[in-house]
Amino acid sequence: MAYITANELVLGYDGKEILEGLSFEVNPGDYLCIVGENGSGKSTLMKTLLGLNNPMGGKFEWGDGLKKTQIGYLPQQTIVQRDFPASVGEIVLSGCQGRMGLRPFYSKSDRALADKNMELMEIKEFEKNCYRELSGGQQQRVLLARALCATEKVLLLDEPVSGLDPKVTAGMYDLIEKLNKSGITIIMISHDIIAAVKYATHILHLGGEIYFGTKEEYIASSVGKRFLSLEGGM
Amino acid sequence: MADLLNYFSYPFVKYAFITGILIALCASLLGVTLVLKRFSFIGDGLSHVAFGAMAVAAVLKVSNFTYLVLPITMLCAVLLLRAGQNTKIKGDAAVAMISVGALAFGYLLLNIFAKSSNLSGDVCSTLFGSPSILTLKENEVWFCAGLSVFVVVFFLFFYHKIFDVTFDENFARSCGIKVDAYNLLIAVITAIIIVVAMNLVGSLLISALIIFPALSAMRLFKSFKAVTICSVVISVICAAAGMLISIGCSTPVGATIVATDVVVFAMCVLIGKLCGRS
Ligand SMILES: Nc1ncnc2c1ncn2[C@@H]1O[C@H](COP(=O)(O)OP(=O)(O)O)[C@@H](O)[C@H]1O
Ligand SMILES: [Mg+2]
Numbered sequence: 001m002a003y004i005t006a007n008e009l010v011l012g013y014d015g016k017e018i019l020e021g022l023s024f025e026v027n028p029g030d031y032l033c034i035v036g037e038n039g040s041g042k043s044t045l046m047k048t049l050l051g052l053n054n055p056m057g058g059k060f061e062w063g064d065g066l067k068k069t070q071i072g073y074l075p076q077q078t079i080v081q082r083d084f085p086a087s088v089g090e091i092v093l094s095g096c097q098g099r100m101g102l103r104p105f106y107s108k109s110d111r112a113l114a115d116k117n118m119e120l121m122e123i124k125e126f127e128k129n130c131y132r133e134l135s136g137g138q139q140q141r142v143l144l145a146r147a148l149c150a151t152e153k154v155l156l157l158d159e160p161v162s163g164l165d166p167k168v169t170a171g172m173y174d175l176i177e178k179l180n181k182s183g184i185t186i187i188m189i190s191h192d193i194i195a196a197v198k199y200a201t202h203i204l205h206l207g208g209e210i211y212f213g214t215k216e217e218y219i220a221s222s223v224g225k226r227f228l229s230l231e232g233g234m
Numbered sequence: 235m236a237d238l239l240n241y242f243s244y245p246f247v248k249y250a251f252i253t254g255i256l257i258a259l260c261a262s263l264l265g266v267t268l269v270l271k272r273f274s275f276i277g278d279g280l281s282h283v284a285f286g287a288m289a290v291a292a293v294l295k296v297s298n299f300t301y302l303v304l305p306i307t308m309l310c311a312v313l314l315l316r317a318g319q320n321t322k323i324k325g326d327a328a329v330a331m332i333s334v335g336a337l338a339f340g341y342l343l344l345n346i347f348a349k350s351s352n353l354s355g356d357v358c359s360t361l362f363g364s365p366s367i368l369t370l371k372e373n374e375v376w377f378c379a380g381l382s383v384f385v386v387v388f389f390l391f392f393y394h395k396i397f398d399v400t401f402d403e404n405f406a407r408s409c410g411i412k413v414d415a416y417n418l419l420i421a422v423i424t425a426i427i428i429v430v431a432m433n434l435v436g437s438l439l440i441s442a443l444i445i446f447p448a449l450s451a452m453r454l455f456k457s458f459k460a461v462t463i464c465s466v467v468i469s470v471i472c473a474a475a476g477m478l479i480s481i482g483c484s485t486p487v488g489a490t491i492v493a494t495d496v497v498v499f500a501m502c503v504l505i506g507k508l509c510g511r512s
Contacts, residue, residue, distance in 0.1 A: 047404070050404075050407070050408040051407070051408070052404055052407050052408065067410075069408075069409055069410035071408060073404070073405055073408040075402065075404045075405055084270060084400075084401055084458075085266075085452055085455060085456050085457060085458060085460075085461045086397075086401055086456075086457060086458045087456065087457035087458070087459075089457075090397065090457055090458050090459065091401065094394070094397060094398050094401065094402075094405075095409075097394065097395070097398050097406065097409050097411060098409030098410055098411075100394070104390075104391045104392065104393070104394065105394065106394065128457070129456075130456030130457065132456075133456070146405070150408075150409055156408075
């Protein structure tokens with residue numbers, strides 16, 4: 001059964017529509033890339049899926065026994081985070097908050113999970129370091145480790161490589177691919193259409209024309225051809 | 235020195251001293267969160283509201299001011315939070331309106347209705363705190379102590395949730411944390427802290443008590459836990475030093491504590507700069 005089924009979804013804020021007629025499906029193991037111009041509503045879609053925003057119409061469902069709170073989320077970076085005094089360990093551990101309920105303190109297994117994910121993301125050595133003093137790529141890996149603490153099944157990533165240099169970007173893509181191969185479903189917003197068609201299994205194109213299909217279908221479609229030649233110079 | 239020791243032989247002085255330290259402790263606890271969440275404006279607005287509420291209480295001759303001031307300030311905390319979460323500019327304007335309005339009405343009310351012969355003295359002590367910690371009344375001391383303990387327990391119990399909600403609201407929401415409820419709780423606790431601290435430093439100086447230790451600690455430490463602990467330590471030391479100085483030199487207690495906080499902040503900035511460069 002599908003993890004997400006969206007049917008004729010309408011997105012917007014305060015009664016103002018941004019997007020309508022959005023239908024797609026995400027199945028376990030998929031790697032979905034959401035592409036489209038700035039302001040086309042990619043982040044809004046992600047927030048709606050997470051329940052941070054209410055859809056204005058249509059509906060979507062999380063299936064397969066998946067709860068909204070069992071999803072790992074990597075938000076687009078905000079300004080507050082950048083000058084926040086917090087150590088890497090504190091931030092990664094906070095990914096376990098979903099399973100805490102009203103329990104006031106973290107358990108041994110929470111700490112073990114945080115350790116495991118820090119090792120997986122190769123940031124264990126920075127555990128005691130200050131988040132704001134890390135490089136952009138390291139910061140993103142911290143947030144990815146936090147997201148992994150929140151889920152074993154689905155990751156929602158909002159522009160995980162924006163602002164990173166090409167080499168770090170490639171490393172980040174490799175990590176995400178590795179996670180996908182290990183069975184985690186990936187839903188990623190990306191500016192980078194070349195990488196999207198390289199790694200993804202499915203593409204959701206927003207803005208102007210909405211298109212949803214497998215990567216191969218997208219490349220062959222008129223929307224895909226136009227966008228690829230525009231953004232990717234192919 | 236002998237004078238000081240003499241003072242402490244009165245049990246009541248000890249209680250007052252302990253209360254002062256408890257107040258400083260809980261005022262600094264939420265400081266980090268308020269600064270980082272850009273909520274400090276709420277603290278400032280609320281302290282003015284508390285002054286207005288105090289004036290109303292004086293006019294109505296309520297026996298213990300706190301019983302009236304606390305609920306009013308809590309209510310305004312909720313209102314200010316709501317206003318602040320709307321569009322940015324409107325929120326700021328709302329805070330300014332409420333806080334300046336409360337100040338003006340408070341002073342007006344006192345002027346028109348209060349029969350006290352020493353009006354400016356009364357106003358001054360509500361704005362800047364009791365001239366001396368020794369003029370605190372006994373029931374006020376116990377009330378402050380009780381509320382302080384409540385705030386500390388609350389903070390310990392919700393420490394991780396407060397971190398989550400402060401660091402990344404959206405992520406916390408995606409994990410199913412009731413962010414709005416916690417924001418509300420933080421605003422209400424801020425109101426409690428302000429009402430409690432008003433007895434010590436007066437309504438105009440409260441923001442300083444809340445914010446300075448946090449800002450000082452942020453110059454020195456880089457993890458949330460270390461910053462929180464450090465700001466508590468700084469706040470408690472400054473309060474203790476301030477109270478001792480104020481007893482010794484008979485200076486007004488609130489202003490002395492805040493002045494100590496400012497000096498420590500300047501020192502922390504300096505230390506931070508030196509360590510940052512080496
Ligand atoms: N909190 C908000 N309230 C109102 N409008 C918003 C809000 N966030 C984004 N928008 C608007 O919604 C549109 C889509 O934004 P967004 O989803 O962030 O785009 P993308 O992530 O694709 O760049 C933009 O026009 C933006 O101005
Ligand atoms: Mg976006």
